[in-house]
Amino acid sequence: MRRIYLDHAATTPTYPEVVKAMLPYFTDAFGNPSSIYSYGQEARGAVEEARTRVAELIGARSEEIIFTSGGTEADNYALEGVAYANERKGNHIITTSIEHHAVMGVCRFLERRGFRITRLPVDKYGLVDLQDVKRAITDKTILISVMHANNQVGTIEPVEEIGKIAREAGVYFHTDAVQTLGHVPVNVDKLKVDLLAISAHKFYGPKGVGALYVRKGTRLVSFMHGGEQEKRRRAGTENVPAIVGLGKAVEFAGQEMGKEAERLAYLRDKLIKGLVEKIDHIRLNGHPTRRLPNNVNVSVDFVEGESMLLNLDLEGICASTGSACSSAILEPSHVLLALGLPPEQAHGSLRFTLGRENTEADVERVLVVLPGIVAKLRAMSPLLKTPK
Numbered sequence: 549m550r551r552i553y554l555d556h557a558a559t560t561p562t563y564p565e566v567v568k569a570m571l572p573y574f575t576d577a578f579g580n581p582s583s584i585y586s587y588g589q590e591a592r593g594a595v596e597e598a599r600t601r602v603a604e605l606i607g608a609r610s611e612e613i614i615f616t617s618g619g620t621e622a623d624n625y626a627l628e629g630v631a632y633a634n635e636r637k638g639n640h641i642i643t644t645s646i647e648h649h650a651v652m653g654v655c656r657f658l659e660r661r662g663f664r665i666t667r668l669p670v671d672k673y674g675l676v677d678l679q680d681v682k683r684a685i686t687d688k689t690i691l692i693s694v695m696h697a698n699n700q701v702g703t704i705e706p707v708e709e710i711g712k713i714a715r716e717a718g719v720y721f722h723t724d725a726v727q728t729l730g731h732v733p734v735n736v737d738k739l740k741v742d743l744l745a746i747s748a749h750k751f752y753g754p755k756g757v758g759a760l761y762v763r764k765g766t767r768l769v770s771f772m773h774g775g776e777q778e779k780r781r782r783a784g785t786e787n788v789p790a791i792v793g794l795g796k797a798v799e800f801a802g803q804e805m806g807k808e809a810e811r812l813a814y815l816r817d818k819l820i821k822g823l824v825e826k827i828d829h830i831r832l833n834g835h836p837t838r839r840l841p842n843n844v845n846v847s848v849d850f851v852e853g854e855s856m857l858l859n860l861d862l863e864g865i866c867a868s869t870g871s872a873c874s875s876a877i878l879e880p881s882h883v884l885l886a887l888g889l890p891p892e893q894a895h896g897s898l899r900f901t902l903g904r905e906n907t908e909a910d911v912e913r914v915l916v917v918l919p920g921i922v923a924k925l926r927a928m929s930p931l932l933k934t935p936k
């Protein structure tokens with residue numbers, strides 16, 4: 549049975565070309581970038597080339613890029629770094645109720661340490677209201693953190709407009725662009741952000757590496773303390789092969805983005821249309837148009853998301869009920885609850901996220917398999933109150 553992978557928001561397969569680019573840095577070119585002899589300088593050159601590639605893709609300067617161990621660290625660093633460097637100015641941070649755990653977790657951590665966190669609500673599509681952002685700002689606000697696009701429902705937030713508001717108020721602005729890089733254009737000046745997080749494994753790079761963009765002049769404390777690496781902001785010997793892999797993945801993301809996004813959006817719309825036509829009592833979660841080109845998130849009444857997922861797995865189809873990190877927990881998704889879904893609808897959600905290897909045949913296969921699974925589960929469902 550051919551496996552159909554439809555969970556690219558959780559992670560993507562690493563491109564063979566990316567792996568190939570990484571391999572020499574484990575063996576022949578294994579030097580430490582901090583060593584001044586040629587081995588070291590070869591590795592240093594590779595790290596700096598990757599930095600330039602990341603910077604170029606997002607319209608930044610290379611000295612504004614800090615390599616991290618992934619999206620979680622980049623988000624944690626942005627929030628903690630700004631919070632502790634700007635404590636004298638204020639202790640208030642504005643974020644949303646639909647952020648990834650990487651932002652939510654660090655907000656809770658800072659809250660326990662005396663910072664005040666405002667979590668903005670979203671509308672039924674997952675969009676933040678600009679008036680709410682404006683109203684939440686006080687003279688103690690030091691940072692606004694709003695994700696570029698939501699990892700579960702795919703809604704793309706009005707980041708550019710929020711950036712303008714933050715700038716006018718003299719408040720730093722961070723965005724989590726982990727789900728957008730490679731899918732929609734990400735330019736730090738256009739988005740008016742001071743800090744931006746990315747993660748390589750979401751765009752065909754290796755896991756465990758990412759980057760934080762920090763606009764020049766942003767006050768930020770160091771995240772790791774030790775050596776001089778990353779201008780003393782993130783000490784520790786660089787993960788050279790992973791950074792090289794990130795650089796290579798960024799190169800592909802830049803080359804392929806436009807056409808690939810169009811192809812994925814076509815497949816996405818075909819999948820949404822087909823599901824709505826073939827399954828009763830199903831609805832799309834997230835914004836109908838302002839959404840990631842590869843994201844389909846639906847709620848199916850009278851069935852559990854986990855049951856659908858396991859049955860799809862038996863048919864060789866990989867999907868998700870929420871974000872990867874929470875799919876082991878049987879709690880309704882905080883994002884779907886924030887959109888106003890009742891818990892039973894949130895429990896019946898499924899997310900398909902398309903990627904490079906997917907074809908129209910994959911979409912068609914889901915459209916053949918899922919209606920049967922839903923019918924079977926509904927036939928034995930205690931949740932079914934109004935049989936059709």
Ligand code: PLP
Pocket residue numbers: 557558617618619620621623648650695697698699724726727747748749756757758871872
């Ligand atoms: N932010 C978002 C929006 C994500 O989707 C993820 C991963 O699922 C992360 C942050 C965390 O990134 P990483 O897995 O690289 O730590």
